[in-house]
Amino acid sequence: xxxxxxxxxxxxxxxxxxxxxxxxxxxxxxxxxxxxxxxxxxxxxxxxxxxxxxxxxxxxxxxxxxxxxxxxxxxxxxxxxxxxxxxxxxxxxxxxxxxxxxxxxxxxxxxxxxxxxxxxxxxxxxxxxxxxxxxxxxxxxxxxxxxxxxxxxxxxxxxxxxxxxxxxxxxxxxxxxxxxxxxxxxxxxxxxxxxxxxxxxxxxxxxxxxxxxxxxxxxxxxxxxxxxxxxxxxxxxxxxxxxxxxxxxxxxxxxxxxxxxxxxxxxxxxxxxxxxxxxxxxxxxxxxxxxxxxxxxxxxxxxxxxxxxxxxxxxxxx
Amino acid sequence: xxxxxxxxxxxxxxxxxxxxxxxxxxxxxxxxxxxxxxxxxxxxxxxxxxxxxxxxxxxxxxxxxxxxxxxxxxxxxxxxxxxxxxxxxxxxxxxxxxxxxxxxxxxxxxxxxxxxxxxxxxxxxxxxxxxxxxxxxxxxxxxxxxxxxxxxxxxxxxxxxxxxxxxxxxxxxxxxxxxxxxxxxxxxxxxxxxxxxxxxxxxxxxxxxxxxxxxxxxxxxxxxxxxxxxxxxxxxxxxxxxxxxxxxxxxxxxxxxxxxxxxxxxxxxxxxxxxxxxxxxxxxxxxxxxxxxxxxxxxxxxxxxxxxxxxxxxxxxxxxxx
Numbered sequence: 062x063x064x065x066x067x068x069x070x071x072x073x074x075x076x077x078x079x080x081x082x083x084x085x086x087x088x089x090x091x092x093x094x095x096x097x098x099x100x101x102x103x104x105x106x107x108x109x110x111x112x113x114x115x116x117x118x119x120x121x122x123x124x125x126x127x128x129x130x131x132x133x134x135x136x137x138x139x140x141x142x143x144x145x146x147x148x149x150x151x152x153x154x155x156x157x158x159x160x161x162x163x164x165x166x167x168x169x170x171x172x173x174x175x176x177x178x179x180x181x182x183x184x185x186x187x188x189x190x191x192x193x194x195x196x197x198x199x200x201x202x203x204x205x206x207x208x209x210x211x212x213x214x215x216x217x218x219x220x221x222x223x224x225x226x227x228x229x230x231x232x233x234x235x236x237x238x239x240x241x242x243x244x245x246x247x248x249x250x251x252x253x254x255x256x257x258x259x260x261x262x263x264x265x266x267x268x269x270x271x272x273x274x275x276x277x278x279x280x281x282x283x284x285x286x287x288x289x290x291x292x293x294x295x296x297x298x299x300x301x302x303x304x305x306x307x308x309x310x311x312x313x314x315x316x317x318x319x320x321x322x323x324x325x326x327x328x329x330x331x332x333x334x335x336x337x338x339x340x341x342x343x344x345x346x347x348x349x350x351x352x353x354x355x356x357x358x359x360x361x362x363x364x365x366x367x368x369x370x371x372x373x374x375x376x377x378x379x
Numbered sequence: 380x381x382x383x384x385x386x387x388x389x390x391x392x393x394x395x396x397x398x399x400x401x402x403x404x405x406x407x408x409x410x411x412x413x414x415x416x417x418x419x420x421x422x423x424x425x426x427x428x429x430x431x432x433x434x435x436x437x438x439x440x441x442x443x444x445x446x447x448x449x450x451x452x453x454x455x456x457x458x459x460x461x462x463x464x465x466x467x468x469x470x471x472x473x474x475x476x477x478x479x480x481x482x483x484x485x486x487x488x489x490x491x492x493x494x495x496x497x498x499x500x501x502x503x504x505x506x507x508x509x510x511x512x513x514x515x516x517x518x519x520x521x522x523x524x525x526x527x528x529x530x531x532x533x534x535x536x537x538x539x540x541x542x543x544x545x546x547x548x549x550x551x552x553x554x555x556x557x558x559x560x561x562x563x564x565x566x567x568x569x570x571x572x573x574x575x576x577x578x579x580x581x582x583x584x585x586x587x588x589x590x591x592x593x594x595x596x597x598x599x600x601x602x603x604x605x606x607x608x609x610x611x612x613x614x615x616x617x618x619x620x621x622x623x624x625x626x627x628x629x630x631x632x633x634x635x636x637x638x639x640x641x642x643x644x645x646x647x648x649x650x651x652x653x654x655x656x657x658x659x660x661x662x663x664x665x666x667x668x669x670x671x672x673x674x675x676x677x678x679x680x681x682x683x684x685x686x687x688x689x690x691x692x693x694x695x696x697x698x699x700x701x
Contacts (some may be wrong), residue, residue: 076537084549088549088552088553090553201680202678203683204679204683205679206629206675206679208632212655212661215661216662216665218644220662222656227658236609313542314542314543315545317543317545320542320545323638324637336548336637339549339551339552342552350544354541354545358540361542
């Protein structure tokens with residue numbers, strides 16, 4: 062297992078390098094550069110100062126040199142500095158990642174905890190009223206983007222009923238308080254979780270239905286095993302593999318949905334940082350976030366593969 | 380969205396009565412109640428959008444203090460210079476703004492309809508681009524096999540492993556927002572799953588007996604693709620494109636909501652939502668964003684219903700053909 066993980070990690074290095082090279086080339090070729098944002102208008106079009114700034118940030122070097130410098134820095138944990146604010150990018154990304162992780166993690170756990178059991182229930186009682194209702198809700202959950210749901214939720218729960226704060230992660234100007242944090246987290250997490258739960262429910266149901274008529278399930282039932290065991294051990298365990306695959310494949314879409322939803326709730330996460338970076342044309346920031354997300358996606362794919370091994374003892378990695 | 384569509388090659392089944400596959404598909408689709416409901420909604424939305432009034436959608440009325448008026452407000456008609464239009468008796472002609480006016484006094488109803496035109500066109504054109512690229516890459520990979528196949532599919536893996544909206548954000552940062560760039564860029568980042576579906580179909584087709592026969596007869600690669608491969612991948616492509624329209628409407632809405640998609644004054648469903656980023660608008664002027672949100676949800680639901688219906692109708696394996 063250890064060797065397998067090590068090999069997978071090694072294989073992903075060229076993929077990561079490829080992604081950074083592509084993003085770097087495109088961003089460097091883009092029109093408009095951050096230097097314009099740095100020069101104060103009152104100094105006018107001062108060519109000498111402009112050149113000094115360009116030299117200071119190393120922007121006069123050829124592309125490959127700039128890329129290698131950036132890569133060298135990243136390998137030593139130096140992602141550079143925000144051009145407008147001068148903040149260290151690594152620190153900014155770290156803070157934003159923690160915020161995003163708290164939101165997405167909570168939503169993912171909530172979504173799994175509701176979607177998977179309801180999917181099992183929906184499959185076990187196929188064509189019942191409950192099944193139709195759940196299928197309908199699932200269809201809604203998959204069709205309605207979570208940022209729209211977030212706008213509606215913010216309008217109703219935050220503004221009309223005044224039950225939750227209208228944005229942010231904590232109350233500004235107060236020391237960190239866990240209850241206050243949960244209060245801020247509740248609405249965005251539930252909204253995101255609704256979309257996730259819909260995905261989990263749909264695929265759990267489909268996957269359970271594939272297995273539920275298998276002969277070994279009939280055997281298990283006819284030899285008198287309790288219903289719990291038949292569904293839990295014989296059906297669900299075998300239905301898990303496609304569910305894991307789908308969850309692994311849906312992860313990018315889940316992250317994407319979270320990025321926009323963060324904006325609705327002014328959640329200080331990666332989505333907001335990325336949009337700031339885009340607006341400020343801060344390429345090193347965009348690069349840093351892209352690289353981090355690529356790493357996250359690769360790790361998630363690896364975890365998906367490892368999870369197969371636990372779900373299906375026939376799969377062994379060596 | 381593509382699992383069911385991606386797997387199996389068309390094998391014509393013998394029927395007691397001969398019925399062409401197209402007719403059978405249409406018959407099955409018409410019988411799918413939700414799909415027909417979705418289609419009806421789509422037709423209604425499209426017709427309504429075409430009737431939208433461009434004049435009212437763009438005419439700024441802010442000086443006259445008619446901004447942010449609630450639904451049903453009756454406001455005077457203004458001409459292009461912002462002066463009230465007078466009738467024969469010298470009275471102002473009045474007009475009802477059924478969905479109220481926005482922050483610059485424009486008619487929200489007209490903006491929703493004209494904006495719908497923009498959103499739908501963005502969706503259709505970018506899906507067409509994505510389908511073209513996806514088909515080309517998929518056929519190339521599946522038909523060539525070997526190294527080309529391997530390289531193209533790794534590329535597809537990389538594109539698919541990234542959240543599409545993030546790719547769009549980064550590309551938007553690079554090329555800048557705008558209608559044409561938006562369409563091209565959405566097309567350029569959403570083709571990958573189409574390519575995967577097509578490649579799967581082509582791989583399965585390569586083993587089919589009729590392909591072997593065609594090769595024996597002496598058809599060259601372009602002829603094979605034109606006469607035997609493309610007709611057999613139309614069904615999954617139609618399903619891919621239909622669901623694609625739904626997701627592109629959401630992408631456009633998300634990007635424009637963030638201010639990185641369609642730029643004002645051109646309206647789109649997405650950038651009408653952008654106004655709701657202000658809490659004042661969100662809370663007090665709900666009519667400025669709720670209509671666009673409702674249209675997005677309705678359209679996406681309708682498209683998904685149609686997609687489900689098409690998938691069932693085009694599924695040649697379906698056994699319960701009543």
